[in-house]
Amino acid sequence: xxxxxxxxxxxxxxxxxxxxxxxxxxxxxxxxxxxxxxxxxxxxxxxxxxxxxxxxxxxxxxxxxxxxxxxxxxxxxxxxxxxxxxxxxxxxxxxxxxxxxxxxxxxxxxxxxxxxxxxxxxxxxxxxxxxxxxxxxxxxxxxxxxxxxxxxxxxxxxxxxxxxxxxxxxxxxxxxxxxxxxxxxxxxxxxxxxxxxxxxxxxxxxxxxxxxxxxxxxxxxxxxxxxxxxxxxxxxxxxxxxxxxxxxxxxxxxxxxxxxxxxxxxxxxxxxxxxxxxxxxxxxxxxxxxxxxxxxxxxxxxxxxxxxxxxxxxxxxxxxxxxxxxxxxxxxxxxxxxxxxxxxxxxxxxxxxxxxxxxxxxxxxxxxxxxxxxxxxxxxxxxxxxxxxxxxxxxxxxxxxxxxxxxxxxxxxxxxxxxxxxxxxxxxxxxxxxxxxxxxxxxx
Numbered sequence: 001x002x003x004x005x006x007x008x009x010x011x012x013x014x015x016x017x018x019x020x021x022x023x024x025x026x027x028x029x030x031x032x033x034x035x036x037x038x039x040x041x042x043x044x045x046x047x048x049x050x051x052x053x054x055x056x057x058x059x060x061x062x063x064x065x066x067x068x069x070x071x072x073x074x075x076x077x078x079x080x081x082x083x084x085x086x087x088x089x090x091x092x093x094x095x096x097x098x099x100x101x102x103x104x105x106x107x108x109x110x111x112x113x114x115x116x117x118x119x120x121x122x123x124x125x126x127x128x129x130x131x132x133x134x135x136x137x138x139x140x141x142x143x144x145x146x147x148x149x150x151x152x153x154x155x156x157x158x159x160x161x162x163x164x165x166x167x168x169x170x171x172x173x174x175x176x177x178x179x180x181x182x183x184x185x186x187x188x189x190x191x192x193x194x195x196x197x198x199x200x201x202x203x204x205x206x207x208x209x210x211x212x213x214x215x216x217x218x219x220x221x222x223x224x225x226x227x228x229x230x231x232x233x234x235x236x237x238x239x240x241x242x243x244x245x246x247x248x249x250x251x252x253x254x255x256x257x258x259x260x261x262x263x264x265x266x267x268x269x270x271x272x273x274x275x276x277x278x279x280x281x282x283x284x285x286x287x288x289x290x291x292x293x294x295x296x297x298x299x300x301x302x303x304x305x306x307x308x309x310x311x312x313x314x315x316x317x318x319x320x321x322x323x324x325x326x327x328x329x330x331x332x333x334x335x336x337x338x339x340x341x342x343x344x345x346x347x348x349x350x351x352x353x354x355x356x357x358x359x360x361x362x363x364x365x366x367x368x369x370x371x372x373x374x375x376x377x378x379x380x381x382x383x384x385x386x387x388x389x390x391x392x393x394x395x396x397x398x399x400x401x402x403x404x405x406x407x408x409x410x411x412x413x414x415x416x417x418x419x420x421x422x423x424x425x426x427x428x429x430x431x432x433x434x435x436x437x438x439x440x441x442x443x444x
Contacts, residue, residue, distance in 0.1 A: 002208040003224050006234030012210035015234070016183045017048070019208070020060075023181070024053045031181040033060045039303050040186050041065075046273075063184070064160075067167040067197060074166050077157035078441060079112070082148075085155075086112045089147035095140040115145055119159040122192030125149045164193035171200035184209040190220040199227055255289055259296040272299055312339050313431035317409045324389045330362045333386070340382055341413060341428070348379055385412060399442075406439045 004012050016033065023031045035041050045060050058065075077085070087108045090098060101107040118128060125145040132138050152158065158166070176182075182205050190198070201207050209224065211217050225231060248254035262275055279285035282304050293300045316339040323333040334356050338349065355371040365387050372379040392405065410432045 001202045001206075001224075001227070001229045003221065003229035003231045004208065004210045004234060005213060005221065005231060007213050007236045010234035010236050012212075012234055013185050016185050016208065016210055017044070019181075019183060021048065021051070021053065024048070024055050024059075029056070029059065030179050031059065032066060032179055032183070034063045034066055034182060034184045035060070035186045036063060036188075037186070038062055038065075063194065063197070067164060070170055071163050071167045074158050074163050075156065076160060076163055077152055077155075081157065081441075082115070082159075083108060083112045085148055085151050086115065086144065089144050089151060093140075093143045093147050095143055097137055097140040098144075111141070111144060114141070115148060116159070118145070119161040120191060120193075122161050122165075122196075124159075124162070161191075161193040164197055168193075168196035168200040171197065172203060175204045176201065179205055181206045182208070186210075187220070188212055188214055188217050190223070195220070195223060195227070198224075202228070251284065251288060252292075255285070255292040256296075259292050259298055262298055263296060266298075311431050313413055313428050314435060315339055316413060317406075317435060320386060320389065320409065320412075321406075323386070324392065327363045328365050328368070328386075330356050330360050330364075330368060333365070333368060336386075337379075337382060348373060348377070352379060403439045403442070407436050410435055 004015065006012055020031065020033050023029075033044065035044065041060050041062050045057055048055070048060070090102045090108060090111065094102075098107070118124070125142060125148070128145060129142055132142055182201055184198070184207070187194075187209070188211075198207065198209065207229075209229070211221055211224070221231075246254075246257055248257055258277060262272070265275055266272060277289065277300075279289065286302065286304060290300075290302070316336060319332070319336040319339065323329065323336050326332050334353065338353070352372055356368065359367075359371075365383055369375075369380055369383045372383055374380060395405075397405070413428065413432060
């Protein structure tokens with residue numbers, strides 16, 4: 001087992017990629033390049049594919065995806081389910097320390113996040129109980145944590161750390177099924193569950209792990225060396241980057257300056273894919289950044305987490321059901337229609353928007369359609385499609401049958417083809433697939 005350490009720019013990733021390319025050219029598929037995030041996995045897949053090498057995408061994957069294929073029979077608890085379990089656990093243990101805040105949704109969400117943080121570090125309720133700190137709320141939190149663990153055991157669901165432990169035990173017992181070489185890159189911290197998986201992999205494969213020299217990686221380095229890894233240190237090869245500090249009158253001018261410098265680099269021959277932008281606050285920067293890059297004709301992909309219930313696809317589909325249950329309140333229904341693909345920026349929708357707002361409050365699809373203009377126009381047809389949901393009011397169906405009905409809603413959302421160079425992430429297609437998963441999970 002080899003441990004490659006060195007500062008940024010010392011060639012650690014380049015070395016592992018060279019070994020990966022050699023394996024591909026030798027048509028050796030018994031290898032895996034494992035990374036911590038899906039973004040990094042896709043970046044490396046694209047980098048190698050652009051060189052003309054053909055390979056299965058699974059040869060470069062996240063550690064989580066690699067583990068998933070080995071513990072698919074041990075389901076991980078979804079975040080919404082964990083929140084509900086925590087909510088019930090708080091009510092069941094009924095600790096006096098939490099009574100004043102137990103019914104606040106933010107409290108249970110905070111407890112759920114804390115449990116996930118403990119779990120990610122490989123600490124379940126039993127391990128926490130063995131080293132419980134002397135803190136005012138420690139015993140109360142432990143009681144909730146223990147109740148959550150009991151309920152998850154009853155449901156047959158596992159937190160991520162437990163799944164990693166199961167994966168490590170299975171790899172130790174069964175091997176890696178034809179995989180003989182594994183490279184790991186991009187990791188800065190390796191908690192106990194991940195280290196257990198790496199230890200198990202090292203018993204059956206040739207493992208090479210690249211580790212940065214950050215403070216957080218020092219503990220992992222020491223534990224890997226104790227595990228039997230042989231360290232090879234790479235010296236820094238890349239020169240110091242040029243740093244320029246630019247003052248701008250405002251955020252708009254700042255983003256225009258960024259766009260100008262990107263175009264300068266592109267004109268000098270640097271591909272757009274080799275340039276990146278890091279923002280301080282996504283909420284204030286990302287909307288303006290999207291508009292600025294589009295105005296300057298710069299293709300970009302944005303890597304920002306977006307909650308499923310905040311995506312236009314989910315808001316449109318769920319909003320349609322809410323509007324139905326609300327008797328087609330005009331304000332609520334207008335918000336849904338505004339989210340419909342191909343209508344968001346149309347002039348007919350703008351005119352319709354003004355007309356609807358002039359007569360709010362009001363309800364009913366009939367009066368809405370009367371404001372839509374042409375009786376057979378696209379907007380009127382969209383309102384008629386919402387009307388098709390009316391018969392759902394009379395249905396009495398099982399959860400599985402309702403799930404099947406809700407999945408048909410995806411047929412309503414036909415997104416416009418994005419412009420060349422404009423890439424939306426996550427894409428509407430991915431969110432529609434996620435919609436199906438959410439509906440199925442809720443029905444189960």
